[in-house]
Amino acid sequence: MIMESSPGGRAPAVDVGGVSRVFTGRKGASVTALDDVSLTVAPGEFVSLIGPSGCGKSTLLRLIADLDTPTAGSIRVFGKPARQARIDQDYGIAFQQAGLLPWRTVAGNIELPLELHGAGKAARRARAAELIELVGLSDFADNYPDQLSGGMQQRVAIARALAESPSLLLMDEPFGALDEMTRERMQNELVRICGETSAAVVFVTHSIPEAVFLSDRVVVMSPRPGRIRDVLGVGLGDTAERGENLREDEAFFHAVSQVRELLHGEAPTGARGVETR
Incomplete structure (x- = not known):
C-alpha cells in the first residue's frame, strides 16, 4: 500500500510511517484511534x-497537520x-465549517493568513484578487460571509487555504454540510483548482461517490482501532480533467462499487493494493 518513491525523485508530499495514536481518558482508560498506519502521498496526488x-480519518489528518x-x-x-x-506553511487546511470571520469581507478573510505572516498590503491585495478569481467570486470580493451561500463560503475557505501557495491541501469533509447539488458543483470546482495549482490533497470524506470522483487513490480505513484496510487506485484519468459527465460513466460506477465492497471488508478482483503511481 505504500509507494516507495515519488515521481522525479522528489520527497513525498506526505509520508506516514507506522503511526499510532492512543488517547488516554479519565481513570486511565485508553482508546486506540489509529494503529500502525503507513501511507505515502506523492506531490500533486489527490488521496481521499x-x-x-x-x-x-480526521485524527490522521490532524496528525499530518501537526494539530x-x-x-x-x-x-x-x-x-x-x-x-x-x-x-514553513507548506500546507493549507479546510474544514467542514468554513470558519470565516464575520467582520471581514471575502477579500479580508483570504488576506488573513498573509497578514498574520507579515505580507505587505499590496501583496495581500494582489494575492487575494488572484484567488478570488480562481474560485469564481470576483463579484463578491467586498461581501461579508453572511451575504454568501454555504457553497460560496466554502470557496472562500478554500481560497484562504491556498493564500500562501501551499503544495499540500488538508481537507476534512469540507463539503459535508452542503446540499447535494452544491456539493457536486464544489467537487467540480475543487478538481479545477487542484489542476491549476498542482497541490497534493489529503481529503477526508464519508461519501463514496465524492471520494471516487475527486481522487487518484482512495484509502479505505477499518473501524476503530483505525487501520488502512486497503487502497484503491481509481484509474479515471487526470483529476483536473474530470467533469460532470464522469458521474454517468460506467468506470465511475464500477469504482464506487469497489470502494463500497472494500468498506464492507470484501476485496473485488484486482482491487486489493492497486496503485496509480
Whole structure:
C-alpha cells in the first residue's frame, strides 16, 4: 500500500510511517484511534480517506497537520517533520465549517493568513484578487460571509487555504454540510483548482461517490482501532480533467462499487493494493 518513491525523485508530499495514536481518558482508560498506519502521498496526488465514523480519518489528518502528536511512528511532509512543515506553511487546511470571520469581507478573510505572516498590503491585495478569481467570486470580493451561500463560503475557505501557495491541501469533509447539488458543483470546482495549482490533497470524506470522483487513490480505513484496510487506485484519468459527465460513466460506477465492497471488508478482483503511481 505504500509507494516507495515519488515521481522525479522528489520527497513525498506526505509520508506516514507506522503511526499510532492512543488517547488516554479519565481513570486511565485508553482508546486506540489509529494503529500502525503507513501511507505515502506523492506531490500533486489527490488521496481521499474514507471509512466508518470513529475510524481515525480526521485524527490522521490532524496528525499530518501537526494539530496533534502521534503516540508512535513518524510523519514527514515534503521531507520535513510535520511541525516544521506547519511553521514553513507548506500546507493549507479546510474544514467542514468554513470558519470565516464575520467582520471581514471575502477579500479580508483570504488576506488573513498573509497578514498574520507579515505580507505587505499590496501583496495581500494582489494575492487575494488572484484567488478570488480562481474560485469564481470576483463579484463578491467586498461581501461579508453572511451575504454568501454555504457553497460560496466554502470557496472562500478554500481560497484562504491556498493564500500562501501551499503544495499540500488538508481537507476534512469540507463539503459535508452542503446540499447535494452544491456539493457536486464544489467537487467540480475543487478538481479545477487542484489542476491549476498542482497541490497534493489529503481529503477526508464519508461519501463514496465524492471520494471516487475527486481522487487518484482512495484509502479505505477499518473501524476503530483505525487501520488502512486497503487502497484503491481509481484509474479515471487526470483529476483536473474530470467533469460532470464522469458521474454517468460506467468506470465511475464500477469504482464506487469497489470502494463500497472494500468498506464492507470484501476485496473485488484486482482491487486489493492497486496503485496509480
